[in-house]
Amino acid sequence: MSEAWNEGYFTDVGYTYGYYREINPVFQRFCLLLRGLAQPEPAEGTRHCELGFGQGVSVNIHAAANPGRYVATDFNPAHAAHARRLAAASGSEALLVDESFEQLLERDDLPQFDSISLHGIWTWVSRDNHEVIAEFARRHLKPGGIFYNSYNCFPGWSPAYPLRQLFALHDRFGVTPNGAVERVEAALKFSEALLAANPNYLKAAPQLTERLKSIATQNRHYLAHEYFNREWNCMYFTDVVDALAPAKLDWACTASPLDAVDAVNLAEPAQTFLKGVDHPILREQARDYFVNQQFRKDLYVRGAIRLSVAEQREHLLDTRFVLTQPADQVPMKVTGALGEASLQEDLYKPFIEALAADACAPKTLRRLAAGFSGMAWPVLQQIVAVLTGMGAVAPCQPESAEREARTRCRALNRHLCERARYGNEIEFLASPLTGGGISVPRFQQIFLLAREQGRKQPAEWAQFAWGMLDAQGQRILKDGKALESAEENLAELTTQAGEFAEKRLPVLKALGVV
Template sequence: MTDWSHGYNVSMGYTFGFYREMAPDWIDFALATRGVVAPRQRSGDPFRYLELGSGQGFGLCLLAAANPQGEFVGVDFSPEHTAHATALASELGLANVRFVEGDFGTLGAAWPDDLGRFDYVALHGIYSWIPLAIRHSIVDILSAATNPGAAVYVSYNAMPGWVSTQPFQHLLRLHESEGLAKGIGAVEAGRALFEQMEAAGSGVTAALPALKARIESTRTKPAPYLVQEYLHENWHPLWCSKVMTELGQAKLSLAASATIAENLMPAILPAAFQDILKTRSDPKLREDVTDCLINQTFRRDLFVRGVRQRHVAQSVCAEDYRFWRAKPGPMPAEVTVSSGFGSVTLQRDSVAVLMDAIGEGSRTLGELARVPAIAADPSILNRKLLLLLHGGWLGCSRGEAEGAGRCAPVNRKVAALAGVGAPYRHLAAGNLRSAVAASESDLILLDLHAGDPAGFEVKAAAGLRQGLARLGRKLAREGKPLTDEEEVAEAQRQAGFFTEKTLPTWRRLGVVD
């Protein structure tokens, strides 16, 4: 590794993902579930948002498009990432986001005055993949760059869930560092080695039965993710208590989880688990014991600089949180929601009153609370709403609906770029102040619709096949290739679903006009 990388693997650029948990409105609501006052008093207030380790910049650009009242700054040490991000912001016509190439070590020693202070700071996929000295620099940055009351999102690989994977990561990294294989080749070599050891009945595979599933999951992950996950010189899954201690040096206190369903803990855990936690009042011990009980693998923690609790008689229902149906198509009879503490199954009938109240528009938390059938069942807003939000069936925002507005032209450009091979798979959603996932087929269809709305339905299926062919791809079903006849039928099915379900949902969420 080159010196400037601090042991971070820069052989392959970072992925082009978007993470809803980093959206300001989502962060505000997650804090509200724990009774914590958000950085912004009102939804329309201007704010400043900093992402440390902004990668390719795609996610931050989508947030900037969906939140025109915000000022966004991304900092990344990679010139490749910064060049892509800057060019993308210009291509999308975004004036409220900028990207800075910078080293955390240098910035921690002297935070630039021109960058100033922020109301939100986010670090995704950084904190447990860097050396201790750079973690200390990040703490120095957070000390200098956060306003009082600011929220800091930090995600990291957590202990004890990664214990069983440590031998696998070590040997993958050894293949890389010793020059035996590079990049994705090191992952493939390590996977083959462990499969050989398992077949031979090795002690390590016998002692760590969970390791097999982790190794098997690497077969379906994209190469950039695998390189960025496993092949860094520094790979340090962290106990929450350790992160609490380190960020405490920047006057930051753990306030909530951005993994929204985990704010239901401990009440959603089995009674025996709750009994263990009842007598553990020390905050750090309590977090680590909880993570042991559920074998936590990944945390999305929200820290606040100066935690303020809502007054006793104040209700979150009086605030301006608004909820939307977020998925196209009907809800199945049973909905299974998975989280770090396990899976919870909700019957459609048990949440029908909530989904019907939201309907094809949106409702605030206060409006929902006044629906008689919802008021009669406290579990609907206290538990089921959070589970549906976590499962992606609902979206959350603050304030009034604003429509597609600025997002529609941005999304047309994103779709056009995806149509020529750009690896973008999300679109900005103005009413959510966030973004939604979009498949490659969806983006090709959106590009076709933008080019010829009147003739879209007639041309959609053939245009989808042609768009995929330009990218060297064909439609498949459950990963299996289709005959020409089957592919025509599948294209017609996807085009029909896009027209009848996806487009209306995107209009509701402020993705398209």
């Protein structure tokens, strides 16, 4: 295959159909606000850009669920063709092209953007492309605009970095099959055999064998794109800061709300040490050593404005929040860099129950805070950070933006539910309330399809789903085993439909997904 257009990027198989909330402008603005930084307000005239959109799931959900217009590129034409189908279904009028970053930079018809985002792109493109990306941001990001970038980083990747090199070298020089998945399998087997021969390097990195075992369980298409590209530039945080400096970008914070909660990430000595580091860039780089950071999700701003404590509090109090899962399914544990931690149930459960009141309708933090008058503000702020970081709660966009997005979200969700007839590629639907994607597995999408077609009872949804599966010769897997009889499959679907109607459907209604 010629690599004239793909610049060494692995294009033999398509990328996975993932959704990434960090690209959602609503979520990005909340992350900035949580760290005390001013956030641009959404409006009809806003413009957003995504560089390297993969299968286009995130960009299309966001284009449907947010006001304004989207421009995005992915130089794989198969990805662009798929993404355009989704855009046509929603009616978002997003401009989705299959141009390289350099070709996009050369266009003279692009607007100034309120946000430019790239997720999982930076590591897998060349240093020359890093310069093109920085120049694109310099030319096209508005003052006050948001730039999101995620990438593999040191020091966390240091011990396992040689594994990627082994994969790439075997793919380049070894005797490899023609099929993409087979090439991945061959490289994995080669690496397993090498480690089994007990090289001295294992003495310096004894965890490498377990790391390889973990990698071997992952989706082969994902592994192809993660490890088998010609370019693989793992960098330190400060190196990326330097690379983006010509675009006048100020590092603001991470797009991970849990990073704002030191108690679950840093031991006391680490917290004490970092408090003594004045420079924010040095402090953040030092923090990566304490948490052994392997993957960063960074937000930059072109001209960051810090809010006063009082301003930040008022903006947070005016923000609406909504549950993204049934209240009784929100775990009372959270995982940070220090491991798993238990949440204080007498604080968290009443807050979750307050969010679940009135059929899970969204509520401002001001309204919620009124029910916890004795709670100190830092505690309330931490509860919000933890629950949003866990994904159990989501910030909402203004009601005017929500209303403007409803029709597009409804159209996109209908299209995705129709696709669920044939497979489980995309297991997310669009929420006009949060401006982002909500996890909805395949069978639940089929239940929604049955409901939209006039079937009112869960038993009818189950029958509808079973008729669809049976016609395609498909069977449900339960506890790792296929259910063979019609009675077993229908019974399982009926149970799932009943639980969906009772637990999940009210939440999806509150989110505006249905």
